[in-house]
Amino acid sequence: MDKQPQAVGQITADQLHITADTIDRITELAHAAVCTQKADGITFALVPEKYKREDLTDAIEKAQPAPNRKKGTVALTSIDSFLQYIADQNQAANAYIYADPEKQTLTAVFNENKENAIGWRDHRATFKAELSREFANWMHHNKQSKNQEDFAIFLEDNIADIVEPSGEVLLSVATSLQAKTEAAFSSAKRLDNGQVQFMYTENIDARAAGGSLEIPREFALGIRIFKNGDGYKVKARLKYRLHSQQLKFWYELDRPENVIETAFKESIEKAQSSGYTVLFGSP
Template sequence: MSDTTTNTLGALIAREDAPEALQVAEQLAASVAGALNLRQHGDATLAMLPGGYELRDVTSIIEKAAPVRNRCQGTVMLGDVDSLLAYCDDQACQEFGYIYADPDGRSITAIFNDQRLRAVPGWRDHRAHFTAQLTPEFQKWMSNDKKAMSQGEFAEFIEDNFADLNGQDAQTLLNVATTIQATTGINFSSARRLQDGQVQLTYNEVIDAKAGADGALKIPQVFTLGLRIFKNGEGYKLTARLKYRLAAGGVKFWYELERPERAIEDAFAGYVAAVREKSGYVVLIGKP
């Protein structure tokens, strides 16, 4: 018992109300003895205190003072599937854990101390988590899907996102955008579909109030994007249909992505297939 505690007991006993002071002193002494007499209950460390006091779990306090933890726990957030696979391999808990893939949330969560074995039920608090994040370029194409643009806006959009266009479609659309942007004061008069599937827009360029020059502009019916859907992911091909509308001598352009939600599902399904093939864990579809 410390000198401070001994002096406190002596001061209490010396008071005039010695019986009551003695009772308080005895309770204080019992509290100190209970605090020093720690008990183990499984992995928990408990201190037994007399009536009027609380039973407190001091396990975490003692564990923090130890050089290592008594078991693995916590959640690590990872940025790509390769990192998730590497972490899962390091934990080597294929016998005890599950991996959960959630297509709606586009997330994959590994629980290393799960309840896979009934004889060894785990606490389910040792985890690794990965969420597939959409790339800025894919979000830009998604946010402008089915959005009508003026001639200038369409030309600027194609030029700004030229790197996302795939193959010959890239040069064709760039030519369309360049022609529109370079030609001022034009009136579109008609449109017809050609045998190769492209659309030909006939326009008249007004040079002055009396004269003009006629021309024809071909635009493709469909074009292909080649871009990453998820950050740190691989490239993915996506088809889009180019649409137009003639109005008041001008033309509005827009595009419609073909089932972009399906493309997201397919890209995430590729992640799930890779984890199922390489991790060695049982992969379940659902939320943990």
Template sequence: MPSDLNGTQAVIDVAMRAAQPHQLDPGFFYTLVTPGGDVQKVDLTGPEHTGVPARKSGTTLVRDVDSFLAYFDKHGDDNSEVYADVERRTITAVLDAHTGENARWGGHRVELHLRETSAWRAWTSMDGQLVPQGQFAEFIEDNLVDLVEPTAATMLELAESFEVTTSAEFQSSQRLDSGARKFSYVEEQTGKAGHKGDITIPATLTLALRPFEGTEPYKVIARFKYRLDKAKGELRLGFKIERPGDVLAAAFADIRTLIDSDVPMAVLNGAPAHR
């Protein structure tokens, strides 16, 4: 009888030694039997265990075409998808898009968000406004670099004329054959007859503006606008940009063409599915 007990205890001791806990290696799945007899699955494949993400994910925001293409070349493949959203003026690449045979996560993306240049914002902020001569002259002087026709030198001279006649009384306007407009004024001088003169402004301005950062300049036409209050002798000046939305649309279309020519798949018109 004692010999049987000794043999049983030996078996128990071996079983207990086999059940001692030991270190599990990260990067694998384990199935363990608990002391109560339940089966438990242990996942040691996550980044908190391995230090390496299970897959690429996240959306990277870039501001120009070169950055978009550099990121795509690093992470994209032949099954990636690229979408151009005309309304939002964004281009999105789903780098891990579904293949023709298999589903993928679709969670790794790069988005091109175009940002308007300071010059474009400056001119469009004044679009359609009529302001006093002095304010208009200051605006022209600050943005001479964007002028193509008339030349910057001509417009600087015109701006200076506006500044020195801020106290003059404007009496009439005349449209010339060229389309330009001539304004006649009188400067009051104490004890003397008023000094008369005139200022001629062109019918249009031709600008070279970059709508978005990283794009080439585009030709933009702005028509001169004015309001002459003869009762007060006041002249207000401004301009109206011709179809600025078309310029933005053309710039976006050219950006899409650049990307379309560099990625291995056609750029789709639309937006990717929400995740």
């Protein structure tokens, strides 16, 4: 069968890679529009009764090999991936990066409103600095009072994070605390060497025996603050309470909020060195 000639301006289903039904619907709606009128910057189409307006923009765009423009949000989990992505977009002249230290987030808006340019602001990349598993654990147990045995178990389970004093020293402290759970503690005093000495008595072979236990007043963690991030030194103070001859222990991290702020500041500085303008706030 001979191929029918195609009228100038006529669209075929093969050309747009969409169904013939869609082409028929587009043609039907096009024929329905009798004329257009403009009033106060608004364009109206006058169509016969029983017809309704349909937005075909998405249907036509999805039938194309590629979208008309970039849009969407990409969530990155490392600062290096974030920097790589914004470098690939090459939109420093049209974008802002918003830094929010309180939420530890960076948000790049590539089609921004800058100077005389007007953008849709819907093409973005985000980076959220999430606490590492180990630092989140120390934060969770911060300032939580524990009995001797529970505190000793906690030290044993997390000894790899402690750098000062050495892990061997803290492991010895944990072992001693477990061994003296039945002892009756009577007093505590601070020593010049930076430790606390606890005096106790315990029954050994039906005899009362006295002794002392020394533990450090401070220790330090060597730990990543954020996932995929660098390690930091975080100081902690060991606290205790002696009540009814029993000891309770807890620790207090030294201003952990400042450590988090310092760690995230490095991410901000890396973003600033990327060539993009960094603003403090939320997009």
